[in-house]
Amino acid sequence: NAAIRGGLHPKDWTDANIVRMRGQLKSMGAMFDWTREVDTSSPEYFRWTQWWFQQLFKMGLAYRAAAAANWCPSCQTVLANEQVVNGTCERCDSLVVQRYMEQWFLKTTAYAEELLHNEDLDWPEHVKTMQRNWIGRSEGAEVSFALESPATAEGASEPTDEVRVFTTRPDTLHGVTFMVLAPEHPLVRALTSGAQRAAVEAYVDAASHATEIERQSTEREKTGVFTGSYCVNRLTGRRVPIWIADYVLATYGTGAVMAVPAHDARDFEFAGKYGLDIEVVIAPADWDGQPLAAAYTEPGTLVHSGRFDGMPSTEAKAAIPRYLEDQGWGKASIVYRLRDWLVSRQRYWGAPIPMIYCETDGIVPVPEDQLPVMLPYDVEFKPTGESPLARSEDFVNVACPTCGKPAHRETDTMDTFMCSSWYFMRYPDARNASMPLSREAAEAWLPVSQYTGGAEHATMHLLYARFFYKVARDAGLVPGDEPFTRYFAQGQILGPDGRRMSKSRGNVVAPDGQVERWGTDTFRAYLMFLGPWEQGGPYDVDGIVGVWRWLSRVWSLVTEPPTLVDAPDSTEARELRGLAHRTLAKATEDLERYRMNTVISGLMELTNALQRTRDAGAADRAAWNEAIELLTLMMAPECPHLAEEVWERTGHGYSVHQQAWPTPDPALLRRETVEIPVQVDGKVRERLVVGAEASEAEVRAQAEAMPRVAELLAGREVARVVYVPGRLLNLVLR
RNA sequence: GCCGAAGUGGCGGAAUGGCAGACGCGGCGGUCUCAAAAACCGUUGGGGGGCAACCCCCGUGCGGGUUCGACCCCCGCCUUCGGCACCA
Numbered sequence: 099n100a101a102i103r104g105g106l107h108p109k110d111w112t113d114a115n116i117v118r119m120r121g122q123l124k125s126m127g128a129m130f131d132w133t134r135e136v137d138t139s140s141p142e143y144f145r146w147t148q149w150w151f152q153q154l155f156k157m158g159l160a161y162r163a164a165a166a167a168n169w170c171p172s173c174q175t176v177l178a179n180e181q182v183v184n185g186t187c188e189r190c191d192s193l194v195v196q197r198y199m200e201q202w203f204l205k206t207t208a209y210a211e212e213l214l215h216n217e218d219l220d221w222p223e224h225v226k227t228m229q230r231n232w233i234g235r236s237e238g239a240e241v242s243f244a245l246e247s248p249a250t251a252e253g254a255s256e257p258t259d260e261v262r263v264f265t266t267r268p269d270t271l272h273g274v275t276f277m278v279l280a281p282e283h284p285l286v287r288a289l290t291s292g293a294q295r296a297a298v299e300a301y302v303d304a305a306s307h308a309t310e311i312e313r314q315s316t317e318r319e320k321t322g323v324f325t326g327s328y329c330v331n332r333l334t335g336r337r338v339p340i341w342i343a344d345y346v347l348a349t350y351g352t353g354a355v356m357a358v359p360a361h362d363a364r365d366f367e368f369a370g371k372y373g374l375d376i377e378v379v380i381a382p383a384d385w386d387g388q389p390l391a392a393a394y395t396e397p398g399t400l401v402h403s404g405r406f407d408g409m410p411s412t413e414a415k416a417a418i419p420r421y422l423e424d425q426g427w428g429k430a431s432i433v434y435r436l437r438d439w440l441v442s443r444q445r446y447w448g449a450p451i452p453m454i455y456c457e458t459d460g461i462v463p464v465p466e467d468q469l470p471v472m473l474p475y476d477v478e479f480k481p482t483g484e485s486p487l488a489r490s491e492d493f494v495n496v497a498c499p500t501c502g503k504p505a506h507r508e509t510d511t512m513d514t515f516m517c518s519s520w521y522f523m524r525y526p527d528a529r530n531a532s533m534p535l536s537r538e539a540a541e542a543w544l545p546v547s548q549y550t551g552g553a554e555h556a557t558m559h560l561l562y563a564r565f566f567y568k569v570a571r572d573a574g575l576v577p578g579d580e581p582f583t584r585y586f587a588q589g590q591i592l593g594p595d596g597r598r599m600s601k602s603r604g605n606v607v608a609p610d611g612q613v614e615r616w617g618t619d620t621f622r623a624y625l626m627f628l629g630p631w632e633q634g635g636p637y638d639v640d641g642i643v644g645v646w647r648w649l650s651r652v653w654s655l656v657t658e659p660p661t662l663v664d665a666p667d668s669t670e671a672r673e674l675r676g677l678a679h680r681t682l683a684k685a686t687e688d689l690e691r692y693r694m695n696t697v698i699s700g701l702m703e704l705t706n707a708l709q710r711t712r713d714a715g716a717a718d719r720a721a722w723n724e725a726i727e728l729l730t731l732m733m734a735p736e737c738p739h740l741a742e743e744v745w746e747r748t749g750h751g752y753s754v755h756q757q758a759w760p761t762p763d764p765a766l767l768r769r770e771t772v773e774i775p776v777q778v779d780g781k782v783r784e785r786l787v788v789g790a791e792a793s794e795a796e797v798r799a800q801a802e803a804m805p806r807v808a809e810l811l812a813g814r815e816v817a818r819v820v821y822v823p824g825r826l827l828n829l830v831l832r
Numbered sequence: 833g834c835c836g837a838a839g840u841g842g843c844g845g846a847a848u849g850g851c852a853g854a855c856g857c858g859g860c861g862g863u864c865u866c867a868a869a870a871a872c873c874g875u876u877g878g879g880g881g882g883c884a885a886c887c888c889c890c891g892u893g894c895g896g897g898u899u900c901g902a903c904c905c906c907c908g909c910c911u912u913c914g915g916c917a918c919c920a
Contacts, residue, residue, distance in 0.1 A: 099919085167918070178918040224836055228915075231835050311916065315833035349917090436917095443918065514920065554914050556836075590914085598914085627856070629845055633838080634913095641844060641857040647871090648856085696846070699855035706855090775851040780901045782851055806887090820900050826850050830900045 099181075101447070102480055108447040109475060112139055122609060127618045127738050134528040138517035143524065144449035145470035146534040147517050150566070151441075152452060152463045153573060159205045162461070164253070165440050166282070169197035174482065176444045185307045196282075196306045201442035201510065202451060206565050210235070210434040212579075213564055220584040222632075225556045232557040234435025238266035239419040241356065241428035243277060243329040243338065249288035261285060261329055261340070264351030264433050268422070269414035270358040272403040273379035274331050275369065278322060278341045278355050281305040282348035289340055291326025298323050298342060305344040313344045320345055320368045331356075332427045333404070343368070351433050359393065366393035379403050380411050439562065441513045446479035446486035448511025456498035456505035464507075465499050471507070485509040518559060519566040522546050523576060540576045549582035552590050553632075554598075560585070586692055589634025591625075596636045607637050619737035620646045626694035626736055648702050649740055651709055652733070655726065656744050660712040662719040670711065671718035677707050678725040679766040685732050686762065698736060704729055723748070731760050776801045777828040778810045786827070794821040801827055 101108040116137060123130070136143055154160040168177040172192035181188045206213075214233045216226045241263050248257035263277065279286055281302040290298045301323040305313070312318065322343030329338050338356075345364065346355055359369035359376045369376050378390060380398040397411045405421075406414055422428035442451065450471040452464040464471055474493050479486045487493050487509040498505035520534070526543035527535035545567070551559070560582075567581035592598055593605030612621045624645045629635055665671055681704045688697045708725060711717050726748060734741040734754045745754035769790055774797070776784040784804050788797050798819055801807050807829075817832040 176918070179916095180919050182918095228836050232916085234835095311833070314916090317833055440917080445918085513918075518920075552914085553837080555920085557915060558917065559920075592913090596913090598919095627844085633845095635844075638844075644856040650871090695844095696855085699846075702855055773851090777850085777901075780850095785851075818900060820850085822850060826901090828850080828900055 099178075107475070108479060109139070112447075122613075125613050125618060126609060126622060134525045136521055136524050136528050138514075138521060139447075141470045141472060142531075143521075144473075144517065146524065147449045147512065147520070148452040148464075148469050148471060149466065149534060150520060151512065151516070152466070154204055154569060155453075155463060157569065157573070159208060159569065161203055161205070162200050163203055164198045165201045165203070165442075166196040166198050167201075167444070168194050170194055179309075182309075185309070193307060199444075201440055204439040204441055204565075206439045206561075207434055207436055209565055209568050210436050212568060213436070213561060214434075216564075219580060219582070221582075222553075222585070222587050225553055225560070225585070225587055228556040229561060232436065232561065235432060236264075236266050236434070237432050238264060238430075239268035239422060239428055240264050240352065240431040241268065241271065241422060242332070243356070244332055245289075246328050246330065246337075249285055249327075251284035252287060253284060258285075261354055262352045262428075263354045263356045264431060265356055267358065267361065267415075268418040268428075268430075269400065269411040270361045270379055271331070271356070271418055272334055272400075272406070273358040273360050273377040274334075274336070274338055274356045275359060275375040275377050276339045276341055276357045277329060278343045278346050278357055278368075279325075280346040280348040280353040281342050281344055283342070283346075283353045286325065286342055289325045289327040294324060294326035298325055301342060301344075308344060310347065313347065318345075320364060320371065322368060322372065324372075332425070333422075339374070341372075349437055350435065360390060361393055361395055363393045363395065366390075377402065439513075439515075439565075441516055442510040443513055444485040445511055446473075446477055448514060449473070449517060450487065450493075450511055451508040453508040454496055454498060454505050455508065456501060456503065458503060459498055459500040459505075462499050462505070468499075473511075485511075487511070515559060515562050519562040520570070522549075522563070522581065523567070523570060535575065537575065544576050545578045545580055546582045547584060549585045550588055551585075553587035554590070556587070587632055589630070589632050591628075591634055592636045594637055599637070612639055612642065616642055616646055617739075619740045620649055623649070623698055623736050627698040629695055631692050631694055645698075648705060649737065651705050652729070652740070652744070655705070655708050655712060656747055658712070659717075660714070660722065661716040662722055663716050664720075665718045666720055668718060670714075671721035674707065674711055674717070674721045674725050676766050676769070677704060678728045679762045682728055682732060682760060683762040683767055686759070689735070694736065697732070701729065701732055701736075728760055730754060731757055772824050774824065775826045776804070776807060777826060778807065779831055780828060783807060783810060790824055792823070794819065794827075797821060797827050798829070801829070 101111045104111060120135075138144065138147070151160065168179065168182050169175075170177050170187040170190065170192050172190045173187060176197075177187060177194060182194050185194055186192060187194055210233055214230055214235055216229055219226065242260045243263065245259050245261060248259045250257040261277065261279070265271070279289075282305075286298065286302065301321075320343060322341045325340045325342060327340045329340055330336070331338055341357075346353065357365040357368065357374075358379070359365040359374065360378045361380055366376070368374070376389065378385070378394070379400060379402050380394060381401045382394050382396065382398050385398075400406045400409045400411060400414050403409075403414075406418065409417060416430070419428065419430035423430070450473055452469060452471045454462045454464055456462055474487070474490050477486050477490050477493070482489065487507075494506045494509060496505055496507050497503065523535055523540070523544065527533075527539035530536060530539070563581050567576060568579065570576045571579060590598060593607060597605060599606045609621060612624075616624075620642065624639070624642045627641075627645055681700045684700050685697045688694070688700070704725070708722075708729070711722070726744075727750075730741050730744045730748065731754065733744075734757070738755065741754050742752075746752070771787050772790050773785050773787050775782040776786050784801065784807050786797065786801055786804070788800065798821070802811060811829070811831070815832045816829050818830040820826075820828040820830065
């Protein structure tokens, strides 16, 4: 889309961006091993993305199925969700419809259970929670309801005599009074009676214009239409009307739900609105046999449930599915909210899907020695009504690898998430021309010990990458089970408009201007100083001059030092060394937690103290040199260029970046005296300087001797004394 | 709507049960300068009192709670941001 807007070919635009961003990364002093650079849009890389696709196909993890895509009838093209605005096309305002076509899926659900278990990963808890909720495991039962007369589902050849539903409440099965299918359910057309046809078709059409987010809104009023057909609850023999409603999604469970209005709030509301029966089957403890005023969703005792009467509902959740299984009417079942991954894109700019369709041999992978399937450069990539590659006859027409007869290539390309799901597995062996990576390289480097990326990737990229890694493991390519043992979710620097910087929004601000004006070290340190790394915020360079001033002060300390004398036991010398080591202790701790902003502020404080010492005229030689040396070492990660220069000027050899991170001296961390607040009834009234190890009695006596404290205590009785050594004293009055 | 996160001076933020506002920007006052910029020094949450050293009250989105003590923990709300499967 950016290329179309800019009137450029996507490849030229991408290549230009790569050159530019490579330069930006280097200008910012980012240190990478460039021999391992990977470009996911290069044939050397996407050859292996295609190899992965075939690997998944051979492992039975890739399959074709019909799936909906947003379709603009006027532009004749598939739209991304982002391009659909209020149900209409962002380009031409036409009403967007759902168009069904055969597309490729990857079986992410095959790994749902394993992906759910992320508790041992050293990742932020909120990201792990989001993933678990996204995968959304639900335990329940799949239950078969008998159709009154057989019906043929869309796309099926044989009629069926049942509708299957998934429910998390099998204990309420005897209270089913209606059934609801998703409007897209394949049986809808067959089950619709003549009298209901117009209403059902209108409803299905309306539902195709609503987004999934709208349909799942719990505030939106539930609507639905009766199909005119019935099915039978095998357990009770009850005749159950079949409805359709858009709050039921075709993509979850079986795309059909049984409705128990007495024990589900949504069903209760729906039954009330359409005058459907409400049958109580779980009795609350104090139930008087009267109709319920609202759905009762808590545990209780089964009633009107035949052989299960009197059973606690918690027990019935297991007993009823067991019974269903014995009868052949259903079974206990677990479903996941997670869906299989649709990877087909009807777009030009992507890795071609390396498959061939032959009338005789069906779906045939392109032979491995013919990979990569190249993406032709000279193709009309603007929207035309079909996949752009389908218009290139040279691309489409191919001999079947099996029988040699004319066949045609798949013309869809892969979701770019495919390319980004395994790139980190390529870094260990980026130039390997015979396989995606060797086992030796994988053993040496994987899994990734520290991964970093925005939390916006929590449920998609990070989950796809975990899926890919497990597939790679099962293919014997990589060690371990997880790609990223440790992960840090950085915040995002937003555009000046406060929204995410994005090529499609056009609000991207490049760092070049600031690097040019202030230099790399100032810009780097400023980015770190802006705020907590996991937080992010709007891009705003107003404060950058403060970092520039700081670095200028550091420079002046080195070029214009004080007169150095030998006075190692002076108070000033001891205080300077103590401050330097306390700063080091804090920086060490902060760096481990990636709190770069407080590392910088600590270094600024140390610099300010050094400047005060310098301005006083003279300093102890050893203490001064030690403080400057520690400051330089602590600055090396943030301001690598200035740190190197200072390192050399203070008489050290090359290089500061080859020094070990220093260790604080514990003896210097202890303060001899501390100032603690004296509180009376929780309010600070005085401050007291005491020895760090002073006892409660000692401190209390000193505090009570202070005139203001004595005044506040006059005539009152101290009921309680709270003393936290080194922190505070609190005198609580009666 | 659902899932996740965040709300602190004019601004970015610090403090994760113990002195709210470290560090920095900006503002104000000053030094230097013919002047301006830059640089440097001082000052800076709001309100009130005192000639003054200082003192008092209020204050971390809103309402409640726990605690000697709450920005921090608990309950309920509000707002903003991220994600919601074709932006990546």
